[in-house]
Amino acid sequence: MSNSLISVRVQAMRFEAKGILSVELVALDDATLPPFEAGSHIDLHLANGIVRSYSLLNSPTERHRYVVGVLNDRNSRGGSRYVHEQLRVGSSLTISVPRNNFPLAESAKHSVLIAGGIGITPISCMLNHLRSQDKSAELLYCARSRTEAAFSATLLQQAGVSGHFDDEQGAPPDLRAYLASKPKDAHFYCCGPTPMLNAFEAICAELGLPNVHIERFAAAENVTAVQSDEYVAELARSKKIILVPAGKSLLDALLDAGLDVEHSCREGVCGSCETKVLEGEPEHRDGVLSKSERASNKMMMVCVSGCKGKRLVLDL
Numbered sequence: 001m002s003n004s005l006i007s008v009r010v011q012a013m014r015f016e017a018k019g020i021l022s023v024e025l026v027a028l029d030d031a032t033l034p035p036f037e038a039g040s041h042i043d044l045h046l047a048n049g050i051v052r053s054y055s056l057l058n059s060p061t062e063r064h065r066y067v068v069g070v071l072n073d074r075n076s077r078g079g080s081r082y083v084h085e086q087l088r089v090g091s092s093l094t095i096s097v098p099r100n101n102f103p104l105a106e107s108a109k110h111s112v113l114i115a116g117g118i119g120i121t122p123i124s125c126m127l128n129h130l131r132s133q134d135k136s137a138e139l140l141y142c143a144r145s146r147t148e149a150a151f152s153a154t155l156l157q158q159a160g161v162s163g164h165f166d167d168e169q170g171a172p173p174d175l176r177a178y179l180a181s182k183p184k185d186a187h188f189y190c191c192g193p194t195p196m197l198n199a200f201e202a203i204c205a206e207l208g209l210p211n212v213h214i215e216r217f218a219a220a221e222n223v224t225a226v227q228s229d230e231y232v233a234e235l236a237r238s239k240k241i242i243l244v245p246a247g248k249s250l251l252d253a254l255l256d257a258g259l260d261v262e263h264s265c266r267e268g269v270c271g272s273c274e275t276k277v278l279e280g281e282p283e284h285r286d287g288v289l290s291k292s293e294r295a296s297n298k299m300m301m302v303c304v305s306g307c308k309g310k311r312l313v314l315d316l
Ligand code: FES
Pocket: 262, 263, 264, 265, 266, 267, 268, 269, 270, 271, 272, 273, 274, 286, 288, 301, 302, 303, 304
């Protein structure tokens, strides 16, 4: 588990849209909370034993609270349903410190933000932050309908914000046409459901857009954390050599060997188990690292990723 947890209580919950609640968390002792950047998320350790990551949507200038938005996902595996049905104002829980896998390139001349559904949580925080810095930014907010689009009334009043609601338009957005109409040197960000992220990535690659950023909160489909070949992990700092047998994840092999490896989601989406790779070629299966980070082979998510060869040397 994360070795830096914070005890918080639910200070307030608010209905934001059909199926979406915002949850305001404050420290149990009302202390100042660790700082965060736009795009960051926290892991909620829920009383049913489930750990889930949620993006922060309030302003990074606030230090007295964290606010997350939670969709009561019809495919919930227990996290969002627990928040909607069991978590109450006054409940206490533990959370991780904020982590940012979706940082803004603050020096960009122009930023194009695309949100699908609950993906608006990090994206609205990023938009507000860019606007507060007088940076040029625009937002395309997509959802099945306005009633399912949190914060849409406020956001759509702003210049540079457009909405696409499938029930009004009768079809999903034409992302290709939208992206092709933007300056190539802009920075492009997308957070939303997996099919949208996959389409966004494919279209950006096709258009040759170089500055592309995505945030995934669902593990890619059919990801397995194990492989059929054994390999060796050498731990440079602890001076240990461990065998990762076929059928066991690298994270479990490390934990079994007594290593204190920070981890949370175990699905390759939260980023907490990121580990530096000193030698060897990881088999990347996570949803956190960008293409270039993967290609560098300098880091890996040990909860789901494995080894392409027979040996990895890790900075552990
Ligand atoms: S534990 Fe979340 S990415 Fe590995």
